[in-house]
Amino acid sequence: MTTTNTTHSDIPFGPDPNPHKPKLRVPAGSWDSHFHIFGPPHRFPYAESRRYSPPTAAIEHWLAISSAIGIERGFVVTPSVHDLDPAVTLDAIARADGRIRGMVRANASMTSDEVKRLHAGGIRGLRFPFAKVVRREFNADEFHANIARIQSANWVVEFQIDGDSLEVHADLIGNVPLPTIIDEFAGIQPADGLDQPAFRTLLDLLAKPNVYLKLICADRYLYQGQRYEDIVAMSRAVIAKAPDRIIWGSDWPHSYVFRANGMPNDGDLIDMLLDFAPDEAVRNKILVDNPKGLFDFD
Numbered sequence: 001m002t003t004t005n006t007t008h009s010d011i012p013f014g015p016d017p018n019p020h021k022p023k024l025r026v027p028a029g030s031w032d033s034h035f036h037i038f039g040p041p042h043r044f045p046y047a048e049s050r051r052y053s054p055p056t057a058a059i060e061h062w063l064a065i066s067s068a069i070g071i072e073r074g075f076v077v078t079p080s081v082h083d084l085d086p087a088v089t090l091d092a093i094a095r096a097d098g099r100i101r102g103m104v105r106a107n108a109s110m111t112s113d114e115v116k117r118l119h120a121g122g123i124r125g126l127r128f129p130f131a132k133v134v135r136r137e138f139n140a141d142e143f144h145a146n147i148a149r150i151q152s153a154n155w156v157v158e159f160q161i162d163g164d165s166l167e168v169h170a171d172l173i174g175n176v177p178l179p180t181i182i183d184e185f186a187g188i189q190p191a192d193g194l195d196q197p198a199f200r201t202l203l204d205l206l207a208k209p210n211v212y213l214k215l216i217c218a219d220r221y222l223y224q225g226q227r228y229e230d231i232v233a234m235s236r237a238v239i240a241k242a243p244d245r246i247i248w249g250s251d252w253p254h255s256y257v258f259r260a261n262g263m264p265n266d267g268d269l270i271d272m273l274l275d276f277a278p279d280e281a282v283r284n285k286i287l288v289d290n291p292k293g294l295f296d297f298d
Contacts, residue, residue: 020267034249163198190230
């Protein structure tokens with residue numbers, strides 16, 4: 001089972017609370033550029049439109065896990081289970097002692113005053129969830145309305161998007177007047193190889209100076225049965241194309257896991273960077289320099 005076929009009555013497993021000690025010694029100031037906070041639902045109710053009902057994943061838990069694997073900074077992404085309500089994200093930022101910034105979901109009714117309020121609360125980005133997994137298609141009107149609101153704040157723009165949609169809308173995505181992130185490898189399947197049209201489109205976009213990629217979801221691919229060798233090859237290809245515009249995220253708390261013995265360990269996840277980016281200087285860019293330049297601004 002994956003979240004594509006779930007309903008709000010389905011409950012995924014909670015994250016592994018015991019990260020292995022990584023072999024990788026991450027540099028000081030390293031960032032986890034993609035994680036989520038869930039609830040607790042008695043304080044931050046889940047959206048009625050949610051596709052599943054995860055157990056609480058509190059900011060205190062992420063802070064403990066990240067510290068155990070050497071991560072000092074973070075970028076929290078408002079999840080679909082909280083939909084357009086940014087309260088859980090703003091609360092996490094406020095209680096993290098300056099360690100994190102955050103991203104909210106695109107909202108066509110967002111006002112300029114709302115952007116200012118969110119910015120003051122530590123929000124630095126807007127995510128467009130235009131993907132099959134969240135049961136939404138690309139909406140150009142919503143995109144343009146939101147960009148007009150956030151451009152003066154200089155937030156980053158993030159696309160959760162599928163490979164076929166990436167191909168169709170590549171020109172628009174590549175010319176956003178703000179730093180632009182593609183996450184989850186645009187749903188591109190590693191098993192289909194590096195010459196598939198969607199992956200070639202992704203590489204073409206990464207040639208543009210404003211386009212970034214979040215290196216996340218290796219664990220999701222493994223959960224789906226993809227070969228690790230194919231995931232490594234795809235990861236190395238995007239890093240080689242744009243080493244100054246790749247960032248890493250854990251995707252904690254891994255809410256796609258609905259079977260026993262399927263939960264990844266966060267110590268193992270960060271060690272995958274040793275295979276994805278064997279060069280230490282490049283890893284330092286991915287973990288420190290690149291995310292700091294994107295998210296750490298007033």
